[in-house]
Amino acid sequence: MTLIKKRVVLHFPGFEPLDGLAHRARYERSARQSAAVWGYSVETGAPEAGSDPLSFEVTTGSAGARETAPAAETGSAGWRTKSRIHMVDHDMFVRRLRGRNTLSRIIAGFRSCAEIMLEGGMRGYFRHAWRFGLFFLFPFLLTALAIALTAEIVFLPYSLGFSAWHVLWSGSLALCFFIFAFLPFSERFHTLHLFADWEMAVALGRMDRADFNDWLEERATAVRKALAEEADEYVISSHSMGSSVAAHVIGILLEREPGIFAGKRVVFATLGSAVLQCALLSSATLLRARVGLIARCPEISWLDVQCLTDSINFYKVPVVAVSGHADAPPAKILLIRVKQMLTSEHYRKIRKDQLRVHRQYVLGPDLKAPFDFTLMTSGPMPASVFASPEQNKLPA
Numbered sequence: 001m002t003l004i005k006k007r008v009v010l011h012f013p014g015f016e017p018l019d020g021l022a023h024r025a026r027y028e029r030s031a032r033q034s035a036a037v038w039g040y041s042v043e044t045g046a047p048e049a050g051s052d053p054l055s056f057e058v059t060t061g062s063a064g065a066r067e068t069a070p071a072a073e074t075g076s077a078g079w080r081t082k083s084r085i086h087m088v089d090h091d092m093f094v095r096r097l098r099g100r101n102t103l104s105r106i107i108a109g110f111r112s113c114a115e116i117m118l119e120g121g122m123r124g125y126f127r128h129a130w131r132f133g134l135f136f137l138f139p140f141l142l143t144a145l146a147i148a149l150t151a152e153i154v155f156l157p158y159s160l161g162f163s164a165w166h167v168l169w170s171g172s173l174a175l176c177f178f179i180f181a182f183l184p185f186s187e188r189f190h191t192l193h194l195f196a197d198w199e200m201a202v203a204l205g206r207m208d209r210a211d212f213n214d215w216l217e218e219r220a221t222a223v224r225k226a227l228a229e230e231a232d233e234y235v236i237s238s239h240s241m242g243s244s245v246a247a248h249v250i251g252i253l254l255e256r257e258p259g260i261f262a263g264k265r266v267v268f269a270t271l272g273s274a275v276l277q278c279a280l281l282s283s284a285t286l287l288r289a290r291v292g293l294i295a296r297c298p299e300i301s302w303l304d305v306q307c308l309t310d311s312i313n314f315y316k317v318p319v320v321a322v323s324g325h326a327d328a329p330p331a332k333i334l335l336i337r338v339k340q341m342l343t344s345e346h347y348r349k350i351r352k353d354q355l356r357v358h359r360q361y362v363l364g365p366d367l368k369a370p371f372d373f374t375l376m377t378s379g380p381m382p383a384s385v386f387a388s389p390e391q392n393k394l395p396a
Contacts, residue, residue: 014240020054033364097196109195124280205281251290271361302331
């Protein structure tokens with residue numbers, strides 16, 4: 001197998017309040033963890049000045065390889081790989097959606113919930129991945145319960161037979177309950193953050209917001225420039241909501257230039273993918289069409305990484321077929337287990353926090369496992385080796 005000496009990576013992160021610099025810092029920490037576990041060297045370069053999306057270089061090598069050894073001199077006994085990482089984050093939208101006042105966020109969240117139900121999204125979630133359906137409902141049911149309790153406190157004087165004047169203290173008490181009791185409690189479950197997440201899901205499904213649509217077109221132009229760099233391999237990785245963003249951006253490029261990947265080795269890796277979070281909406285015809293374009297592109301190998309203990313993904317669901325392209329080549333599904341990547345003590349600490357478990361796809365491991373994000377995006381082996389869990393991830 002020919003080792004990768006130079007790679008271009010386009011990574012589309014999930015729905016988190018992190019900009020490109022923060023994602024780079026996370027990548028550097030995860031890379032150090034991975035290098036310590038697997039026994040290789042890694043160097044994460046500084047962000048390239050003025051880069052958009054933010055880009056940086058990662059150099060990995062065998063533990064015994066000299067840092068100054070040219071790539072041509074390194075073989076399986078002393079390999080060296082350079083990868084240029086482009087972080088195509090959507091932090092501006094995360095912060096915009098999260099930055100409004102609490103009342104606006106709650107109203108917008110429930111509106112998104114209603115739109116998803118009306119468009120058949122919830123029905124699709126429970127049909128294909130019932131745990132994802134529960135993930136969808138949870139923040140709305142929790143907040144609805146809190147609103148009901150708040151209303152009950154407001155009208156408590158009436159139920160006790162007191163005069164209407166008593167609403168002055170009951171209303172104040174209800175407001176204090178919601179602001180100082182419920183909202184801090186709900187943050188344990190990232191409730192309002194999830195409200196914003198579903199608002200963005202609707203926008204990416206419907207494609208009816210000019211700000212989102214214009215931004216996707218701009219990202220496609222920026223990604224096109226990154227793809228012009230010569231490399232042995234191109235990895236387009238995405239996590240969670242970022243998979244829908246990636247599908248739109250790569251789909252736009254294929255619409256503009258069907259032969260854009262001719263002669264290139266391309267791996268499209270969706271990690272804990274939430275493409276169907278948006279694609280199952282009845283209005284998401286454009287997203288589903290772009291999923292089909294990616295699946296049918298002969299140069300692209302699609303690897304869909306899924307996890308049983310992650311409730312925020314569509315476990316064992318064939319994303320291409322469910323998106324309406326049963327006749328297209330399916331994505332290769334790689335099933336992983338978070339508990340295989342972490343020590344038992346570490347896993348026990350995080351297993352009840354579903355968002356933390358969901359982030360593990362892009363975080364560093366404690367143990368050698370069939371999947372490692374750093375090795376897939378910066379290691380010497382072609383990213384396609386991760387489609388086979390039994391295959392070695394480093395040269396023999």
